[in-house]
Amino acid sequence: DPTSFDYAVTRRHLEILRTATDAKGRHLNVITLEGPSTIRQSYANSDFAAGYINFYLCNDAVIAPEFGDKRTDRNTRDILQEQFTGREIIQLN
Known part of the structure; x- marks a missing residue:
């Protein structure tokens, strides 16, 4: 944006x-990850930079944020799954 x-x-x-x-x-x-177009109101403030690059790799999983934007949340999950085959993608809000 x-x-x-x-x-x-x-x-x-x-x-x-x-x-x-x-x-x-x-x-x-x-690999670029598009940021969410919308975020949950609880995150909304002028200096909050919503993005997915703060994902965490652990053993057999990838922990990534979820912001409530169905399209970009899903797109991010798909890209991470493609890049980290064999790991479960878990998104947290």
């Missing part, structure tokens, strides 16, 4: 990651 307070810095970080390489000079495979 270009009107978001963190839009510019997020775009800059994405560009840095897209041009970064690992120790062997290979480019990183950057």
Whole structure:
């Protein structure tokens, strides 16, 4: 969302990651996750940056946030499942 307070810095970080390489000079495979269009009212304030990148990998699961936006919550779950095959995707609100 270009009107978001963190839009510019997020775009800059994405560009840095897209041009970064690992120790062997290979480019990183950057997967983007669209942020939710709507969030639960309990989260609503001007400086809350809703996003899915704070997921947590543990043993056989991936723990990720859920914001109540059915489309982006589902899309995120699908992308994480594709990237972390064999792990259960658990979204918490």
